[in-house]
Amino acid sequence: MQNIYHLFHIPVMGTGFSIDTPIRVAPFGISSVISIVDDVLIEKIRKFYSEKFNFEFDEIPHKEHDSRAKRITAYLNLVQKIVHLKMEEIKSQPFFQNNNKSKYFQMLPETSPLKHAYNKLLQIKNEFDKKKLATDLTKLMRPGSIDVNIMVKIDKINFDSFGKALSDKYNDAKAALRGFAQSNLDSSVIFSAGLNRTLFSHVSEYSDFYRDKTGELKKKITVKVSDFRSALIQGKFLANKGIEVSEFRIESGLNCGGHAFASQGHLLPSLLHEFKEKKDQLTKQLQPLILKFYENMGWQYPESASSNEPLITVQGGIGTNGEAKRLTEDFGCDATGWGSPFLLVPEATSVDKETLEILKNAKKEDLYLSNASPLGVPFNNLRNCGSELWTKMKSQTDKPGSPCPKGFLVTDKQFSEKPICTASTQYQTQKIDEISKMQITEEDKQRLKNRVFEKICLCEHLGNGTSIAIGINKKKNSPQAICPGPNIFWFKREYSLQEMVDHIYGRGKSLVPDERPHMFCQEVELYVNYFESLIGTMTLDVQGVTYLRIFKENLEKGMDYCLQISDEKPYSGENLASIPPFISAQREKLNALIAGNKILFNAVEANSSLVEN
Numbered sequence: 001m002q003n004i005y006h007l008f009h010i011p012v013m014g015t016g017f018s019i020d021t022p023i024r025v026a027p028f029g030i031s032s033v034i035s036i037v038d039d040v041l042i043e044k045i046r047k048f049y050s051e052k053f054n055f056e057f058d059e060i061p062h063k064e065h066d067s068r069a070k071r072i073t074a075y076l077n078l079v080q081k082i083v084h085l086k087m088e089e090i091k092s093q094p095f096f097q098n099n100n101k102s103k104y105f106q107m108l109p110e111t112s113p114l115k116h117a118y119n120k121l122l123q124i125k126n127e128f129d130k131k132k133l134a135t136d137l138t139k140l141m142r143p144g145s146i147d148v149n150i151m152v153k154i155d156k157i158n159f160d161s162f163g164k165a166l167s168d169k170y171n172d173a174k175a176a177l178r179g180f181a182q183s184n185l186d187s188s189v190i191f192s193a194g195l196n197r198t199l200f201s202h203v204s205e206y207s208d209f210y211r212d213k214t215g216e217l218k219k220k221i222t223v224k225v226s227d228f229r230s231a232l233i234q235g236k237f238l239a240n241k242g243i244e245v246s247e248f249r250i251e252s253g254l255n256c257g258g259h260a261f262a263s264q265g266h267l268l269p270s271l272l273h274e275f276k277e278k279k280d281q282l283t284k285q286l287q288p289l290i291l292k293f294y295e296n297m298g299w300q301y302p303e304s305a306s307s308n309e310p311l312i313t314v315q316g317g318i319g320t321n322g323e324a325k326r327l328t329e330d331f332g333c334d335a336t337g338w339g340s341p342f343l344l345v346p347e348a349t350s351v352d353k354e355t356l357e358i359l360k361n362a363k364k365e366d367l368y369l370s371n372a373s374p375l376g377v378p379f380n381n382l383r384n385c386g387s388e389l390w391t392k393m394k395s396q397t398d399k400p401g402s403p404c405p406k407g408f409l410v411t412d413k414q415f416s417e418k419p420i421c422t423a424s425t426q427y428q429t430q431k432i433d434e435i436s437k438m439q440i441t442e443e444d445k446q447r448l449k450n451r452v453f454e455k456i457c458l459c460e461h462l463g464n465g466t467s468i469a470i471g472i473n474k475k476k477n478s479p480q481a482i483c484p485g486p487n488i489f490w491f492k493r494e495y496s497l498q499e500m501v502d503h504i505y506g507r508g509k510s511l512v513p514d515e516r517p518h519m520f521c522q523e524v525e526l527y528v529n530y531f532e533s534l535i536g537t538m539t540l541d542v543q544g545v546t547y548l549r550i551f552k553e554n555l556e557k558g559m560d561y562c563l564q565i566s567d568e569k570p571y572s573g574e575n576l577a578s579i580p581p582f583i584s585a586q587r588e589k590l591n592a593l594i595a596g597n598k599i600l601f602n603a604v605e606a607n608s609s610l611v612e613n
Contacts, residue, residue: 009030011338012035012258015035018034027087028144029143036072043075060074091138148190149189172408181206189220191234193224214304227274239293256485260369268316269331314337320573351482367382367383367485404424415431423458428455462481486522
């Protein structure tokens with residue numbers, strides 16, 4: 001992690017909500033992550049900020065060769081340029097005044113040596129000593145890291161003007177990686193949503209991902225993982241190519257925003273415990289592979305880098321400083337990620353006012369895990385947002401779905417040779433026609449149709465709120481989707497950047513009520529609810545029932561571990577007392593789900609005739 005001054009980062013949020021977050025927060029030393037999925041939106045945002053800061057803007061047309069990579073490179077370079085300008089402006093400001101320079105230092109964690117030096121400066125009387133320390137502190141100011149995120153599953157094949165498939169280096173994820181690799185940034189790319197072997201192999205084409213003679217890495221790799229096994233597999237694949245993983249970013253499978261990749265019942269505390277116990281294996285097993293690669297290439301691996309270990313960070317549902325301390329001090333994580341709460345911080349993210357109001361007033365049931373994503377992956381959604389209402393309205397016409405203007409999520413080949421998106425009008429009209437001709441009851445037909453209508457044009461709708469917020473789009477014909485995690489329910493108004501940072505560090509009055517259950521409670525409830533949905537949707541043959549039994553066993557072990565944690569001394573602001581009654585209620589529900597299907601489970605496991613759903 002390039003930025004060492006803060007103990008948290010702001011993760012990627014949607015395609016647009018954090019797209020300009022580094023411009024807003026990096027000058028204050030805070031690291032954040034940009035999604036580089038949507039190069040169409042990126043080009044619009046680049047135009048907006050070029051004009052805002054009076055920089056020359058040369059449009060990169062979609063038809064230009066390698067336009068996706070070029071657009072991403074141009075935008076990232078622009079962001080870096082703006083952050084540098086804003087950083088220099090803040091550094092030029094005087095100390096001892098109510099300005100952004102004071103704000104920079106005030107927001108630092110109390111454990112920061114830089115914060116200690118700043119507090120010392122405020123007490124110094126001698127003018128010579130004061131001036132010298134002020135000069136030294138100014139030189140030490142640095143911006144937060146401008147990191148990028150690539151969801152590795154979004155890697156569609158692209159075609160030339162004659163309809164011929166381009167080589168795989170022009171696939172969406174590879175082009176995005178190239179856009180980052182060719183930028184001037186000295187930062188990290190976060191790979192999320194699993195292992196993409198061809199994409200990971202593509203990393204080795206860029207020298208910035210290898211250490212230079214001084215031991216530095218200009219471009220770093222962060223891998224978002226859901227368990228230790230995944231970390232080791234992905235780490236080894238990259239290490240065999242001499243590529244180091246600088247950070248493993250653990251995310252709760254369900255207690256997060258955006259797409260949700262549920263584990264097989266493994267709760268976050270159990271996963272973190274495993275990482276803590278086995279962390280040294282990441283270095284012991286990966287470092288020899290990296291050294292062997294350098295040796296085979298005839299390169300000298302810098303001695304200064306030989307003791308480096310990957311950072312372990314965690315995100316997903318954190319709501320209080322006490323919970324963050326549990327993750328860093330008890331589980332040994334190096335830093336935490338705070339996402340959804342920053343959707344209510346206009347200084348940090350770009351959310352349109354209408355959606356912001358819905359977020360502030362959302363009830364717990366308004367934040368739900370949906371089937372809205374065309375990728376077929378559970379997606380965190382907000383009821384009554386513009387996108388949901390628009391999609392419902394379209395479903396009642398003879399042309400349901402979206403025109404599919406961007407096509408980043410095209411995956412289905414049922415009705416065409418080239419893949420199309422399941423949220424598109426092209427797909428939905430044909431699928432509805434197919435369902436209408438089925439020899440099933442009208443009730444079953446409607447149920448199947450509703451599943452089709454659930455799909456939302458995430459490519460377009462996730463960026464609309466941002467475009468509206470900064471003024472480059474109007475609300476009309478721009479339905480807004482948003483993907484907050486359930487934790488946002490406890491945050492009820494707009495906050496300043498300093499308010500949220502103070503909350504993260506446990507300074508001042510908490511922004512959430514004392515009765516808010518522990519983040520581990522929220523995750524348990526989400527997994528029990530998910531287990532219930534699995535029972536209702538999985539094929540309950542031997543394989544399906546075996547999966548559910550393993551899921552239940554892992555979930556129960558995680559619950560037992562949560563109870564062990566609840567017996568420990570709580571950190572300030574950590575509601576450990578909420579865990580036992582919460583676990584008791586969720587365990588009761590889990591047992592009732594099994595009891596309600598016990599006969600069916602036993603019959604299938606005994607290899608009797610398969611039971612119809």
